[in-house]
Amino acid sequence: MQTATAIIGQYYPVQSVIHRLDPRIKLLGSIVLMIIILCAHSYPMLGVEALCLLGITLCARIPLRALLSSIAPLSFIIIITALLNIFFVQGGTIYLALGPIIVSQDGISAALFLCCRLLLLLISGSMLTLTTTTLDISDACETLLNPLKRFGFPSHECAMIMGIALRFLPQFIEESRIIKDARTSRGAESPTQGGIKAITSRLIPLFTSAFRHADTLALAMDARCYHGGEGRTHLSPLKLATRDYISLGCMAAITAGSFLIGLIG
Amino acid sequence: MIEFKHVFYSYENPASNTQRHHRRSKQSSSTAATENEQVANATWALKDITLTIHDGSFVGIAGHTGSGKSTLIQHMNGLIHPLRGAVYVDGNDIAHRQAAIDARKHIGLVFQYPEHQLFAETVHDDVAFGPRNHGLPADEVEQRVAEALESVNLDPASIGSVSPFELSGGQQRRVAFAGVLAMRPDTLILDEPMAGLDPAARQSFLDLIASLHKKRQMTIVMVSHNMNDLAALCDRIVIMNHGQIYTMGTPEQVFSDASSLQHIGLDVPDTQRFVQLLKDQGINLAPHLYSIDSLADAIAHELGAASMPHSTRQDVN
Numbered sequence: 043m044q045t046a047t048a049i050i051g052q053y054y055p056v057q058s059v060i061h062r063l064d065p066r067i068k069l070l071g072s073i074v075l076m077i078i079i080l081c082a083h084s085y086p087m088l089g090v091e092a093l094c095l096l097g098i099t100l101c102a103r104i105p106l107r108a109l110l111s112s113i114a115p116l117s118f119i120i121i122i123t124a125l126l127n128i129f130f131v132q133g134g135t136i137y138l139a140l141g142p143i144i145v146s147q148d149g150i151s152a153a154l155f156l157c158c159r160l161l162l163l164l165i166s167g168s169m170l171t172l173t174t175t176t177l178d179i180s181d182a183c184e185t186l187l188n189p190l191k192r193f194g195f196p197s198h199e200c201a202m203i204m205g206i207a208l209r210f211l212p213q214f215i216e217e218s219r220i221i222k223d224a225r226t227s228r229g230a231e232s233p234t235q236g237g238i239k240a241i242t243s244r245l246i247p248l249f250t251s252a253f254r255h256a257d258t259l260a261l262a263m264d265a266r267c268y269h270g271g272e273g274r275t276h277l278s279p280l281k282l283a284t285r286d287y288i289s290l291g292c293m294a295a296i297t298a299g300s301f302l303i304g305l306i307g
Numbered sequence: 308m309i310e311f312k313h314v315f316y317s318y319e320n321p322a323s324n325t326q327r328h329h330r331r332s333k334q335s336s337s338t339a340a341t342e343n344e345q346v347a348n349a350t351w352a353l354k355d356i357t358l359t360i361h362d363g364s365f366v367g368i369a370g371h372t373g374s375g376k377s378t379l380i381q382h383m384n385g386l387i388h389p390l391r392g393a394v395y396v397d398g399n400d401i402a403h404r405q406a407a408i409d410a411r412k413h414i415g416l417v418f419q420y421p422e423h424q425l426f427a428e429t430v431h432d433d434v435a436f437g438p439r440n441h442g443l444p445a446d447e448v449e450q451r452v453a454e455a456l457e458s459v460n461l462d463p464a465s466i467g468s469v470s471p472f473e474l475s476g477g478q479q480r481r482v483a484f485a486g487v488l489a490m491r492p493d494t495l496i497l498d499e500p501m502a503g504l505d506p507a508a509r510q511s512f513l514d515l516i517a518s519l520h521k522k523r524q525m526t527i528v529m530v531s532h533n534m535n536d537l538a539a540l541c542d543r544i545v546i547m548n549h550g551q552i553y554t555m556g557t558p559e560q561v562f563s564d565a566s567s568l569q570h571i572g573l574d575v576p577d578t579q580r581f582v583q584l585l586k587d588q589g590i591n592l593a594p595h596l597y598s599i600d601s602l603a604d605a606i607a608h609e610l611g612a613a614s615m616p617h618s619t620r621q622d623v624n
Contacts, residue, residue: 223386224424227416228486229440243436246426250472254423 052112054172060102061173064286065182071293072170078300079162087304088158094296095165102173112172113164120160127153180205184271185280198271210255214248221247309360309383309414309494309528313392316353316378352378354550356392360528362493365520367537367558368530370547371572376530377419379547380496383528384414412441415492419499421483422476430456430474430482431467437490455489456482459515477508484515494526495519501531516540538562538576538596546573559596578602 060068075091082088099109127149134147170179184201191197221244230240353375360366360383370376381387382394385407393400396410418424427433434455438448456463459481466474471482480500487495500516501509517540519525531537537544537558544561546553548571554561562568565575565583575583578597585592585606592605 220418221424223381224416224418224421226386227384227411227418228437228490229411230436243426247424250425251423 052171053175054102054104054108054112056103058101058103058173059285060098062285063173063289064280064282065174065178066186066280067282067286067289067293068170068174069179069182069186071289072166074293074297075166076163078297079159079166082159082300082304084304085155085158087300088155088162090296090300090303091162091166092158095162095169098169102169104169104172109165109168109172112168113161116164120157120164123160124153124157127156176208177205180208181276181280196271198274202271206259210252213255214252217251218244218248308362308395308397310395311356311358311382311392312395314353314356314382314389314394315351315391316382316387316389317351318378319350351550353382353389356552358545358552358555360494360526362526363524364543365527365541366529367541367544368528368547369532369534369537369544369573370553374547375550376547377498378550380416380498380528380530383496384411384416386416412490413492414494414496415487415490416496417484417487417498417500419502420480421487422471422479425471425479425483428470429468430461430471431463433471433482434485434489437486441490451489451491452485455485458488458519459485460511461485477504477512480504480508480512488519492525494528496528498530499532500529501533501536513540532574534562534574534576534579538578539598546571557596562596563594 075094079088079091082091099106128145129143129149131149131152132144132146133149134151136144136146137150138145174182180201183204184197187195187197187200225240225243230243356379368376368379378387382389383396385394385396385401388394388402393402395401396406396414399406399410401407401410425433427436431452434452435448438451443451452467453463456466461478461481466478466482471479474482484500495516497516501512504512513536516527516529520527520540527540529537529541541558543556544558545555546561546568553571554567562575562579565579568575574580576596578599581602582592582594582597590609592602592609595601595605597605
């Protein structure tokens with residue numbers, strides 16, 4: 043169970059305005075934020091988004107440490123991107139030249155900007171998962187994709203697949219731990235010992251167990267007369283409240299504001 | 308011999324495994340202080356376990372779900388290490404990596420539903436996994452695979468080249484069991500070995516375990532919910548409750564007081580429950596651990612003493 047806590051952006055259970063928001067609004071909001079961040083080409087524009095994210099964090103009553111530790115496992119992406127930029131973007135004053143490795147002013151400033159941008163991107167993504175349960179997210183996906191049904195898009199099935207995948211994640215983490223322990227008990231000391239053989243010895247039981255779970259789950263769903271999304275009702279249907287409309291307004295204002303700053307800056 | 312000395316373990320602190328290693332390297336007073344705080348605050352999966360498993364014994368472990376049985380047995384071959392206290396195998400503290408590796412060579416651990424861990428293309432390869440990991444020569448591996456399959460009553464010649472996934476559930480479990488026996492352990496730790504088997508497979512598995520204990524003098528530690536099995540096979544029984552040892556002793560000591568086990572939501576062997584029911588009806592039998600035969604004798608004796616006149620009984624004799 044120890045590993046389960048390290049999952050990126052795991053739901054942080056506190057009571058807050060943000061937690062109570064409609065998941066559809068949160069999903070849309072984080073997508074809009076990500077688009078703005080991706081479009082941002084100047085520090086003032088990123089600054090607006092940073093302030094905005096800080097405000098959301100405070101409203102969501104999520105401690106900064108929890109927020110940062112939720113994206114810590116992904117920090118390697120930021121580091122690799124930064125390094126690539128330092129080495130491959132050339133121009134301006136040259137600070138260091140070691141054979142083919144040249145570190146220049148433009149490289150460093152590009153790396154810095156990308157770092158900030160990626161950091162904000164990751165934070166806005168994990169803000170969604172920190173404040174929204176996986177069930178709510180898949181519900182929101184379903185209702186948001188519903189209009190596509192007219193073109194034959196299986197929105198309910200997609201949401202169901204996503205929900206099941208998320209549901210079984212902790213289960214498979216636990217099972218792979220047991221398989222690892224059983225291997226260790228049979229003298230497999232390190233994961234690398236035995237090469238490919240050692241890897242298959244851990245993967246194959248995991249796959250067979252996945253198929254076994256799929257079989258039993260399908261049977262259980264059949265037994266409960268599951269027949270897809272047609273005419274299916276929800277236990278707690280999503281309904282927009284006043285706070286959702288207010289946050290929609292805020293979102294529109296922030297979007298307009300940031301692009302205005304972008305135009306001026 | 309496996310010794311537990313004041314073992315504490317908690318799943319709550321993810322750093323628990325590393326913490327102990329830290330303590331070994333720098334035994335400063337500050338870490339000791341934080342540890343004392345931990346004892347007070349943490350939710351313990353195991354709490355102050357002191358227990359000795361002697362060579363050649365057959366120890367049963369029972370307790371309801373979440374009582375710490377699985378955590379306890381995973382300490383026995385060093386898969387997890389105590390947060391406080393220590394586990395010694397033949398006198399060596401298995402918190403040390405090398406000691407744990409050595410211990411695993413002669414302590415075989417069979418997990419729950421071991422057939423879920425089969426992976427190889429053939430039965431032979433799956434059973435050979437353990438011996439190969441220990442770097443044994445090929446002919447020695449062959450010999451051990453054949454021996455292990457034979458000891459679980461499978462024919463190495465006919466079944467060795469079959470894919471384990473084509474076998475029945477009961478046979479798959481035998482193969483998985485052979486995979487552990489192929490390491491030639493002198494101690495076997497079994498986590499609910501009979502779970503999910505049909506009655507016939509169950510009985511033959513029980514017989515197999517009993518014969519490994521009797522004929523090969525293996526030390527056996529068996530976790531089970533079935534008190535009838537435990538009463539019939541074990542010479543010592545450990546009852547776990549909330550991460551602590553609730554009672555420990557011979558089956559006779561543990562099962563003679565049915566009500567205290569029922570108090571923590573556990574069953575007692577059928578015979579003991581029958582004795583309890585008779586007691587409620589006013590028929591008092593001596594507090595023993597009964598098998599079905601000895602119980603029948605005791606009841607016959609009790610009824611005979613109550614109803615049969617002296618003369619007739621002498622006539623019968």
